[in-house]
Amino acid sequence: MKDQLAPLAVVAFILLLLLNACTIVPTPRVASEKPAAPPSAPVLKPTDWDALTGWTDNDLPPALDTFLRSCSVLKNQPLWQETCTQADSMRGQTGATLRQFFESHFVPHQLLNSDGSGDGLITGYYEPLLKGSRTQSRRYRYPLYATPDELLVVDLSEVYPELKNMRLRGRLQGRKVVPYYSRSDITSNPSRLQGKELLWVDDEVELFFLQIQGSGRVELENGEIVRVGYSEQNGHPYKSIGKLLVERGELPLEKASMQGIKAWGQRNPHKLGELLRQNSSFVFFRELPAAVPGPLGSLGVPLTAGRSLAVDPRAVPQGAPVFLATTWPNTDKQLYRLMVAQDTGGAIKGNVRADFFWGFGREAADQAGKMRQTGKMWVLMPTGYVSQSYIREAQIR
Numbered sequence: 001m002k003d004q005l006a007p008l009a010v011v012a013f014i015l016l017l018l019l020n021a022c023t024i025v026p027t028p029r030v031a032s033e034k035p036a037a038p039p040s041a042p043v044l045k046p047t048d049w050d051a052l053t054g055w056t057d058n059d060l061p062p063a064l065d066t067f068l069r070s071c072s073v074l075k076n077q078p079l080w081q082e083t084c085t086q087a088d089s090m091r092g093q094t095g096a097t098l099r100q101f102f103e104s105h106f107v108p109h110q111l112l113n114s115d116g117s118g119d120g121l122i123t124g125y126y127e128p129l130l131k132g133s134r135t136q137s138r139r140y141r142y143p144l145y146a147t148p149d150e151l152l153v154v155d156l157s158e159v160y161p162e163l164k165n166m167r168l169r170g171r172l173q174g175r176k177v178v179p180y181y182s183r184s185d186i187t188s189n190p191s192r193l194q195g196k197e198l199l200w201v202d203d204e205v206e207l208f209f210l211q212i213q214g215s216g217r218v219e220l221e222n223g224e225i226v227r228v229g230y231s232e233q234n235g236h237p238y239k240s241i242g243k244l245l246v247e248r249g250e251l252p253l254e255k256a257s258m259q260g261i262k263a264w265g266q267r268n269p270h271k272l273g274e275l276l277r278q279n280s281s282f283v284f285f286r287e288l289p290a291a292v293p294g295p296l297g298s299l300g301v302p303l304t305a306g307r308s309l310a311v312d313p314r315a316v317p318q319g320a321p322v323f324l325a326t327t328w329p330n331t332d333k334q335l336y337r338l339m340v341a342q343d344t345g346g347a348i349k350g351n352v353r354a355d356f357f358w359g360f361g362r363e364a365a366d367q368a369g370k371m372r373q374t375g376k377m378w379v380l381m382p383t384g385y386v387s388q389s390y391i392r393e394a395q396i397r
């Protein structure tokens with residue numbers, strides 16, 4: 001018993017130090033919304049298929065293909081083994097046959113907020129393209145950094161299950177653990193990260209939004225395309241510069257989109273640097289293999305344009321199919337689609353909350369930048385799954 005307690009005491013001591021010095025933040029990419037308060041226990045309410053408006057008209061083959069990517073990870077988990085095996089046997093199936101597969105092997109669970117409501121915020125993200133170089137020059141002077149060696153990342157989820165999907169980040173200063181450098185610290189003194197430059201790009205604002213999206217492509221002068229993905233984050237919380245511009249009276253709320261912020265930056269280049277530094281969060285990247293078919297989400301599988309969602313993993317199991325009922329960006333046109341939860345985000349907080357991955361290119365950027373819709377979500381769980389959180393909630397009521 002003594003031998004077992006000693007390591008726990010050390011871990012508890014480290015936790016105490018880090019909690020006093022660092023910010024707890026989710027592990028994956030930083031998203032484009034202000035962080036919300038942590039949700040209460042997720043509420044998954046079992047329901048029937050008739051509750052899913054638009055289900056019978058859904059195009060299911062792309063959803064199956066996306067789910068099969070999840071199965072490369074889920075197939076080793078007892079809950080998902082049989083379902084993934086059956087899903088693999090459905091390759092090439094369409095229409096009623098594929099719909100029957102989903103209805104036979106899954107039970108839809110409506111995702112509810114802690115107050116019992118079913119509506120939530122649905123935003124969008126995409127994979128941007130930047131112009132860059134492997135060497136610094138007058139044109140290419142804004143660096144993408146690899147993860148610095150001195151960045152401490154402590155994962156305590158195995159000892160403290162309540163901290164699942166959360167990590168502590170900081171650095172050593174002598175014998176003390178202190179917060180890692182903020183965006184302002186890094187940009188005002190680049191020597192702190194000298195030697196960790198991965199690539200150099202020509203646009204400061206595009207680089208800022210690349211950090212928000214978490215992955216992207218950089219086109220070099222010789223035409224080579226380099227794919228980069230999220231590696232780590234500095235541990236500081238994300239602060240919405242769009243919201244800040246609204247508060248300062250610089251932009252009306254309806255124009256505080258990615259496109260609106262970029263246009264403001266072009267009109268106010270002398271104010272841009274100060275604005276960007278208000279967001280202390282900073283993302284580090286890694287170069288991905290050229291053959292990867294899409295950016296990698298937090299599940300570790302390539303994302304699928306129009307089918308992958310970023311969610312709060314405390315509310316939605318990673319890899320699970322999710323039926324989304326929302327509207328197209330900036331319209332009232334209904335958008336009903338079977339998606340798959342394959343990513344997370346630093347600002348995707350709450351039960352009914354998701355970020356819709358639109359893919360790569362100008363159209364994807366346009367849709368993602370203006371998407372801020374209300375939506376409902378149903379998580380499809382394997383037959384036999386029991387929603388303990390909903391049972392607890394029902395007992396309390």
